[in-house]
Amino acid sequence: MTTSTVLKRLSKISIAIAAFTAIGIATSASARAASIVLLEDNFDTENGGTGVLNYNKFTNWNVTDGTVDLIGSNNFYNYLPNNGLYVDTDGSSLMAGKLESKAAFTFDVGDIFNLTFQLAGDQRNNGNNSVNVSLGSLFNERFTLPSTDNFTTFTRNITVTSATTAKLAFDGVGGDNIGLLLDNVKLTKTTSVPEPTSILGVLAFGAFSATSLCKRKQLQKAAVKA
Structure with missing residues (x-):
């Protein structure tokens, strides 16, 4: 050759x-580049599908402050029918509750997280109510809705600028046993690509x-x- x-x-x-x-x-x-689902919860399977006041045995969450109520299905304080079970963020102890994810999620610089969830007014003519939504140091925002608002989907997309590990939290504001209603939470992560x-x-x-x-x-x- x-x-x-x-x-x-x-x-x-x-x-x-x-x-x-x-x-x-x-x-x-x-x-x-594929999105990774970190957390997805519609609360429908909690407590065998039955509502209960001051519920604290969530599969994916800890109640770290106050109390929340699991309501909805089977006409248990079902203010918005056809939505399965959902959470009243101000439970029945005159102290609004804080739901915090049991899992901590790790994010690197350049990752993009997508957070979607549904909030509704209290449906009991109690005026405006609020809930603080946070993901560690990456995201913190207060949401306030009138009493009569139906479930509304909120979406937030944020690019991570500093590597961190964080838990997702929904912190009710108030203490009169009537708070915003929470349902259909989903958190996904997309990693950075060249x-x-x-x-x-x-x-x-x-x-x-x-x-x-x-x-x-x-x-x-x-x-x-x-």
């Missing part, structure tokens, strides 16, 4: 390696490097013959 033939084959192999490297990076990026241009750059660099290597070998061979 001639030296020229060997060089040509090496060039093709180098280009192929560069291409497969870029494809591997692209595949990895696609996998990392820009598409960087992937193309890897491919172009690999092809350029292989071509340059081939040319150098050919020049060296010509110099030896001369």
Whole structure:
């Protein structure tokens, strides 16, 4: 086999390696871009599907302050029918409750978290009520709704700028046993990915490097013959 033939084959192999490297990076990026569901809860299976006042045995949550009521299904204080079970954030102890996720969630710089949840007014003509929603140091916002508001979906998307671990919390405001109603909580995370241009750059660099290597070998061979 001639030296020229060997060089040509090496060039093709180098280009192929560069291409497969870029494809591997692209595949990895696609996998990392997938959204991960960290928490999803509609409360419908709590307590065997039956409402109860001052409930504190949630599957995904701890009641870390005050009390909350599990209401709705089977006409147990069911102010908004056809929504299954939901939570009254101001329980029956004259002290609004704080629901905090049992799990702590880890976020890296560049991650994007998506938080959706539903809130409704108290439905008992008690004026405006509020709840503070937080995710550690990443997010903190107070939501206030009139008494008659039906369930409304709220969505927040935030890019993480500092790596942290945090718990999701819904903290009722008040102490009269009548608070905002909470349902259908979902928290997802999307990891950061390289820009598409960087992937193309890897491919172009690999092809350029292989071509340059081939040319150098050919020049060296010509110099030896001369």
